Each structure stands twice: as structure tokens, then as C-alpha cells.
Amino acid sequence: MRLTAMTAAVALLAGAAFAEDVAPDAVQFGEDGQIEASLTGTPGDPENGKAIMTNRGKGNCVACHAVTALSDAPFHGDVGPSLDGVGEYRSEAELRGIVVNPKMIFEGTVMPAFYKTSGFTRPGDGYTGKAATDTIEPILSAQEVEDVVAFLLTLKDS
Template sequence: MKRIATTLVVLGLTAGAALAEVAPNDVAFEDGAIEQSLSGTAGNAENGRKIATTKSLGNCVSCHAAEAYADVPFHGEIGPMLDGAGSRWEEAQLRGIVANAKMIFEGTMMPAFYKTNGYIRPGNAYTGKAAEGDLPPLLSAQQVEDVVAYLMTLKDE
């Protein structure tokens, strides 16, 4: 009985550890990809679409177009089309691109959505003054996972 209880406790601790959110400064990139879920929870593609197409959230629509959100007005055209993103990239690669595209594409103008420091001259909102301390990430760990889940649905037919 003790052995079963001990095993269950160990399994419970292991499962709990797997569900822990990864802080922005603790993200492990491997060739630009992030293998581990940032939130420990699977992404929700429906929420990801909302984040990608809402200007006050992810704002992906300002730079990227996709047939999947042709109903959203005013797409940008400076980023690549997102059609087929789920076929071109693996989930870990998409997670890395959304979290910090500069880890794969040096010199890209795409913002790092899950980063809190290392910026060059960030401002303090609209005050004209430099930011003090670390900035919060643009998206939460779960929002990154949701966007990745949505991008994984954009497959070539």
C-alpha cells in the first residue's frame, strides 16, 4: 500500500511539474524552436484566431494575411502569408517564432511576443521616457499556445 501511495505522489508531482508555466526568461530555444509548452496546457485554436485577428491582442493581422481570416479587414502585407503555416512549420518551430522570431529570423521586424527584457530603448507607454525595469510580455504563455494551436490549423490542402 505504501508503495502505491508513494508512486501516486511521485506521479502527481511529475504531472504538476509538467503543467508549470515557463517564465519568459526561462524559455529554452533549440535552433529557434521551443519544444516545451510555455503554459503546460494545450492551446485553443479558436482563442488563437481571436488573438491573431484582434488588434488589441496579438495583432498578427496587421502584418500577415491569411485566407482563414479574410473576413477581418485591413490585413498587412509586410509579413509572409500565414496560409499553410501549419504545414510549413512544426509546432515547436511556430512556438519559437511567436515567442521570439528573432531566434530564427535574425533581423526580422516581427515583435517578440513572449519576452520581458533585452529590448533596445523601450519606451514607458506614451510618456516619452525610457521604461524602468522589465516589460511584461505582449502575450501570456497561454495566449502564445493558443496562437500556435491556431497556426497549426492553417494547413496546405
């Protein structure tokens, strides 16, 4: 009996270790566009999120948003709102929803969906100007979304 309980516990832990990320088309949005559950089940890394926010090949959030905590990065944009203090007035679920697909919360936004692979009007093949021929990959992985959300939650006014 004791061996069975121990085997079950090991199997449960192993299953959790190998749990798959939520696929982009399987993301469950709440009524207001929020995503309550983590996409990975793994806490986000705010330091990696910070790096993604300034990486031109990934999030590059500073291209459109000013972020005082990222003042070392050049060329902050003003297309979107400043993200200073966003960790105080937006919940983790709201931030996750905004990063995954902001159009679920802000219908007319020009902000791209960072974790979406279908439902595009005219998907392109990278920056070539040609139509996509293969499966479209999301801009950020599920874990990178969690990392960005973790960083955004550190942006407090105080």
C-alpha cells in the same frame, strides 16, 4: 503500501496541475530558434489563438500577415509573409519559437517578440513615448502563445 502509492499518485497529479509556466527569460531555444517544449504543459486553444491573431491589444498578427482563414478581420497587412498553409511547412516547435522571439530564427525581422521581457535596446512605457520604469510584461502570456501556435497549426493548404 497501497495508501502510499495512492498518495504519491495524487501528489504527482496535483503537482502537474499547479506546474508553473516557463518564464520568458527561462525559455530554451534550440539551435535553429525552435522551442520544443510547451511553455505551459497545457494544449493550446486554437479558437482563442484565432481571437488573439485579430486582437489589436494582443497579437494583431493580421496587421502584418494576410490569413485567408481570418478574412472577416479587416486590414490584413503585407509586411510579413502570408500565413496560409503555415501549419504544413512549419513545425509546432518552429512556430512556438517564431511567436516567442522571431529574431532567434530570422535575425533581421521587424516582427516583435511576443514573449520576451528583457534584452531590449530601448524599452518604452506602453505607447507613451517614455522610457519604461517598471518590469516589462510580455505581449502574450505563455498560454496565449500556445493558443496562437495551436491556431497556426490549423492553417493547412488542403
